[in-house]
Amino acid sequence: MAAPNSSINNYQLHHSVNVQGTKNVIDACVELNVKRLVYTSSPSVVFDGVHGIHNGNETMPYAHSPNDHYSATKAEGEALVIKANGTNGLLTCCIRPSSIFGPGDRLLVPSLVDAARKGKSKFLIGDGNNVYDFTYVENVAHAHICADRALVSEGPVSEKVAGEAYFITNMEPMKFWEFVSVVVEGLGYEGPRIKIPTFVIMPFAHLVEWIYRLLGPYGMMVPQLTPSRIRLTSCSRTFDCSKAKDRLGYAPIVTLQEGLRRTIESYTHLKAENQPKTKREGSSKASIYLGSGRVADTLLWKDKKQTFIALLVLIAIYFNFIASENTIISALTKLLLFASIFLFIHGILPAKILGYTLEKIPKSWFHLSEDMSHQIALSVASSWNIAVNVLKSLADGNDWVLFFKAVLSLFILSFLGAFSLQSLYTIGVTFAFIAFYVYEQKEEEIGGLFIKTHSLGCKLKSDLTRKFLSSKKID
Structure with a gap:
């Protein structure tokens, strides 16, 4: 299931892994007479980033306009695997696990915790009602085993299974932001409460993506606020697993609630209570x-x-x-008049009014020390x-x-x-x-941002200087 970070919307990067890498695996299987190949695809191959998917099944075509380069190249890789079925006795099939989570995840949970530490977890994008299908990692492994067992079966069973794609989920759809809330609150952070409309944040996401295209080569970190991410987190995506159930014999072996419990327990080192508390010494x-x-x-x-x-x-x-x-004179006169009335009334009032102590203005306030x-x-x-x-x-x-x-x-x-x-x-x-x-x-965060910006500026300046000197030498 290894793949580049989908936040990096770079076609060459994803093509080299999801397409060329898959082709290399297929060629090796054919050359070495491997009999079975189960490819881990993605439901994103049918998602266009605009229309939500409700109980989608395998009859859906590949998205005409994919959400991002990751989705496009995943579809290309899946098509190669299906096409390779039957080559030199090789039987292939593809599974499409939806939104994998669980212990050992290095993307979903760590990114949610990172956002929570920065105070961003209180926000949700869209109306918060979009529904998702999630898949616990052990169920994904189980689906691979089911696919392999189905392919190894002889006769009409393997023929019916081979050359096909299958959606895999926990079969327990839930609201996407409810899932996020369970994870971040389970780790001791504040859950999403404030709704931000998609149309408000999308222009900023396009701007961030454009800046990353310019400054990515100079060391800018991969942004999480990207148009494809916003479309993913604001649309519904649920899938029908009937085909996998009937042909592969797949059924989840770990429930969604149990999977969430195991996931939260596995990230004790990321819990809010276990984070080092930095104490500021002296003045800020x-x-x-x-x-x-x-x-x-x-x-x-x-x-x-x-x-x-x-x-x-x-x-x-x-x-x-x-x-x-x-005029200045009339305004100053009015201001002094109000101040005089206030001070006089404040001076004649008793020290206590209806049981409340009235703190008097000390005379030292009006004294200008040497x-x-x-x-x-x-x-x-x-x-x-x-x-x-x-x-x-x-x-x-x-x-x-x-x-x-x-x-x-x-x-x-x-x-x-x-x-x-x-x-x-x-x-x-x-x-x-x-x-x-x-x-x-936010002194530390702003300071870190300034350092990163300064570093990017220095790298950009160095690169431009090098290019300028190279062009002078050519001339």
Whole structure:
């Protein structure tokens, strides 16, 4: 059952294994007088990625437009095996096990756990009602044995079995996302709850696939979000095993529930409770970038009361200065008026109201310490000196890197200037209070993504440089 990762939608790769590899096996069987060949095919040979399959049987033709290159080459390989039946006494047949799972699986369960660790397991694609036929791995092995026994039978039995394909399932269809939920929740992770319509996520999948085509040769990891995967997980695929039951004598020997139990038990090392918990020592990078002070506590929601007050102030500034048509003087007067009324009423209220303690604003809040005054003055002076030094360096005309940085910065400012002040203010405030918080929560994932992106950039730069130098030598 070995095959390349079906997420890699590369025709040459799948053709070399599923078609040429199968041809090599057939040729070897014919040359060495092998009598029986049972080929592991796939139900995907009849799936076009658009129309769901409900209780499909072997009379269905190969898909005119296959879901992906894996499905197309699997169909080619299966056709070769069926055609080879009877060559030099070789008897062949093909089984099509649907959605194999079980202990030792290196694709389905590990990919579900990986998604769960990244917080993606809470999402499901489509309406969640698509039904699937799954097959426990031991039942797949049993189907191979049944096929071999049927082929070895003499007379009309083997003649009726040979040269045919057979769907193999557990004969217990269940909703695809229910299956996913049982596995991930059984391993201690959050199951899928939030539905994402297919039409919403499909454009992103096409974009990811296009990027992989460009950057795959430079080391980009195989993406899981691909159009073929989305079609697989959002369509129904159930199959009728009557032909395998009648001709091969196949019947599942392990139930679906028992197979799920064994599968979950076999992946104890992937359970959430057994994952190493990484403890962050010291301040986060986001906190360090923000100065590890009051600004960091506010934007990272460490002090929720402080964050709430800051948001109220920023909203007040927006409605008084940004969104309104007031002059600066009238807006500032209105803002100070509201602040004065609030402070006065807050001051005359008793310390306790209806049993609740009212926390008074300490006078120290309005006191600007000497250290803070000194820091503000130093910051202003430092900013001024940096700007002066930049202008001096530009006037010398020697620092090209600085020149390009300055030009790029001005271009960015001119681009931002095309937006209204209201839009910039809204986007800026929203970004500040969300982006830094998300970065702190997903610091490792974002850091890893940055490293991978930087590595891809370096490889791409090296490749382009090598090609450029090669072309110069030819010239």
